[in-house]
Amino acid sequence: MGSHEMIPIPGTCLYMPIHGKKRSGHARLHYERMFCGYFNRELPLGSPYLVQGGFSHNSAKSPEAMGVRVVLVDEDKRERFKCPYCNEVFDKPHQAACGDRYCEKCLAELTSKDGVIKCLCCHETLNNSQSFKDSACQRELNALTVTCDWSGCEWKGKFHEFKVHETTCGFVLLKCDDCHEPVARNTMEQHKSRHVWSSSVERDGPAPGSMRDPVTLLTSLNDVPMWTSTETVRLANCEEEVQKLRQTVEELQASYSELMLIVQSLQATSYNGRYIWKIPEVARRSREAREGKTLSLYSAPFYTSRHGYRMCLRLYLNGDGTGKGTHLSYFLTIMRGEFDALLQWPFQQVVRLALRSQNPSKSDIRHCFKPDGYSSSFTLPKSDMNIASGCPKFAPVTTLNDDDFVRDDTMFLQCDIDQTGIEEIN
Structure with a gap:
């Protein structure tokens, strides 16, 4: 071919x-x-x-x-x-x-x-x-x-x-307005010219005996029951009402979906400055991080209060920067929020990061830092999120093989934001 x-x-x-x-x-x-x-x-x-x-x-x-x-x-x-x-x-x-x-x-x-x-x-x-x-x-x-x-x-x-x-x-294939067939953009003009030719044939009259010949067509439709004008009008009115009802149902479904998203978001979000992050399938994610397929993971957003700072966590299972290949890198990311205009900037609250131990007799791995007021990571966000900041050498990558911290292929991270000095917006 x-x-x-x-x-x-x-x-x-x-x-x-x-x-x-x-x-x-x-x-x-x-x-x-x-x-x-x-x-x-x-x-x-x-x-x-x-x-x-x-x-x-x-x-x-x-x-x-x-x-x-x-x-x-x-x-x-x-x-x-x-x-x-x-x-x-x-x-x-x-x-x-x-x-x-x-x-x-x-x-x-x-x-x-x-x-x-x-x-x-x-x-x-x-x-x-x-x-x-x-x-x-x-x-x-x-x-x-x-x-x-x-x-x-x-x-x-x-x-x-x-x-x-x-x-x-x-x-690019586009849909023809006349026949609704997919046609390449650079051949659309030529394609539409055929519709013009087809219309001229219908206007001047088709060849006798063809299915476009009115005599042949009417002969083949002799046994088909015809709609009366009244029934046709009723049918048109019914179709119009059905279309209106369909549009109303679609609008209601869209409103319901929006409400469900809001409810689900409220159920999953933390508003007290503490967030516990469950990460399943650690072995697979760690392997993908080493292979370069998924370098980092993000948590769901959480807040310091109902009208407070919006943020999320970012984790590199194979490290980032100075910790690449040797350590877990664990960061906090400040995100754009609805009430940023009413909050104090730069963000200056003490941040406590932890990898939770699943063995009651062993302590968590913890790091604490105070944001640098001159860093762009903690200024008022100008895009969806600022550059992440935290601990590039949070814990050795060998920690992923320690069943005190990874059990049933699952690990738990925690972040606590110090609430001291944050004024509640009323």
């Missing part, structure tokens, strides 16, 4: 050519998902794009829940920056409470399913309210060199430049 390969469009009798360089399973998922969306088909049961988690295998992911259509030039980093839900490069990476990352839309769609939703990587329970934008991962992505994954396109550049390129890329 030369430089092209024909792949079937799921649920239709059509085939789609893809260029030789785009024959990977990664590209096939793009086409399969795209055409299922355009033709309103469910993905075939054997498709790798079907959900394998805690809900129905007959429920396909929506076309909106997809990563960025690029290929990382550095093959060693492709797995690290691949969303486990859509198998694409992260689009606005968000980190779940368990430490695994997803695209923002993928995580929202995954956690919107009914029932208990498990992480596709570690099988911990997922809760979208405990996730947050992973700015560090986004910065790393923006600096990587990528190529466009739309079939036929030769563009190459930085990740952060791709969104601009995609708005003008001639190989």
Whole structure:
């Protein structure tokens, strides 16, 4: 077949050519998902794009829940920056409470399913309210060199430049307004010209005997019961009412989802300056840290009070900076909060970090520090979060093999913020 390969469009009798360089399973998922969306088909049961988690295998992911259509030039980093839900490069990476990352839309769609939703990587329970934008991962992505994954396109550049390129890329498939078929941007004008020709044929009259010939068409419809004008009006009114009811239900569902997110967030958040962080599957996470797949983990946000400072914890299981490869690095990160304008800056409260012992006869590993008022880590946040600060040599990495601190493949970290001098906002 030369430089092209024909792949079937799921649920239709059509085939789609893809260029030789785009024959990977990664590209096939793009086409399969795209055409299922355009033709309103469910993905075939054997498709790798079907959900394998805690809900129905007959429920396909929506076309909106997809990563960025690029290929990382550095093959060693492709797995690290691949969303486990859509198998694409992260689009606005968000980190779940368990430490695994997803695209923002993928995580929202995954956690919107009914029932208990498990992480596709570690099988911990997922809760979208405990996730947050992973700015560090986004910065790393923006600096990587990528190529466009739309079939036929030769563009190459930085990740952060791709969104601009995609708005003008001639190989992007768009939906035709007339026939709703997917058509490449650079052939859309030619495609639409065929619709104009088709309309002219209908206007000037089709060939006698064809199914577009009114005489032939009416003859074939003799036995079909016709709607009266009154019944047609009633049907139209019913359809209009159904559409209004459907829109109302969707609005109510959206409001309910928002309220549930607020309730879940309130249940999981600490407001007294103390946060205990449970980290399961320590062995797997430690291995991924050594391999460079997941360098750090973030905790869920917590607060010093209801209207106080917002912050989270960051842990490097294979160390960072001076502790890389030898120590656990444990940091506090100040995050942008709703009431920052009413708080005193820079943040100056004493911070106590601890790795809790699971043996009553053995003490915790503890470190205490007072923030440096001149450090940008503790000034008023100008982005989602400040640079993390804390203990790069918190504890030797061999601690992960000590069952006094890691038991049943689980460890517990704790942070206490000294409340002295913090004025409560009323």
